[in-house]
Amino acid sequence: MGIEEAAPSGFLLTTLEKAVGLTRKASMWPVTFGLACCAIEMMATGTPRFDISRFGMEVFRASPRQADLMIVAGRVSQKMAPVVRQVYDQMAEPKWVISMGVCASSGGMFNNYAIVQGVDHIIPVDVYLPGCPPRPEMLLNAILTLHEQVRNEPLGVNRQEAARAAEEAAMTATPTSQMKGLLR
Ligand code: SF4
Known part of the structure; x- marks a missing residue:
């Protein structure tokens, strides 16, 4: 009898998903x-006091092609929006x-024409971290929350499709005229 027949239904896929989730969450590198x-x-x-290297993430990559996590730290101006999008598109x-x-999440106190009212107008967001500014411990908590999401993410999800749907939803909820033409 093969392992497929002996094991409960979905056993192999579940085990593979768990293994992939564990390796993905343990090999995350942020972009600088x-x-x-x-x-x-x-x-x-990243300093020894807070020690992000406990999670193997102290190497902030200088190239988006070697990074798979973007931490949008700060307000996004209209001028920077295309740059943020390009860096995101170049990431692995x-x-x-x-x-x-x-x-970054909503424009904050900068409710004006110069600031994008939420970075989810230009890229999809997995975790929103409140605060002004959030302390390093809060960022570590957001990273652990993201790790948990990644660990439990099923295989076969079309993340690009989900990302585009999230962008469309954000744009519909709060249109930003200057963002026209930025989305693909
Ligand atoms: S510290 Fe406050 S004002 Fe500065 S970018 Fe962060 S949320 Fe905005």
Whole structure:
């Protein structure tokens, strides 16, 4: 009798999914990217006091092609929006995004024409982190939350399709006229 018949239904796929989830969450590298004051707290997360290297993530990659996590740390200006999108597009698949601080998540106190009112207008976000600025411990908590999501993510999900749907939903909820033409 083969293992497929002996094992409960879905056993092999579930085991493979768990293994893939574990390796993905344990091999996450952030891209070097900071936009405003929140980035100072993100940098502090890499210091020995907070020690992001406990999770094997201390190597902030200088090339998006070697990174699979973008931490959007700070407000996104209209001028920077295409740059953020280009860096995101160049990152390796599968990739994840943490929106760090109220400015990145919703524009924060900058309710004006110069600031994108939420980075989810241009890229999909997996974890929103509140605060102004969030402390390094809060960023570590967001990273652990993301790890948990990645560990339990089923295989075969079309993340690109889900990402495009999330962008469309954000744009429909709060249209940003300057973002026209940025989405594909
Ligand atoms: S949330 Fe606060 S600390 Fe972060 S970018 Fe905005 S103003 Fe700066």
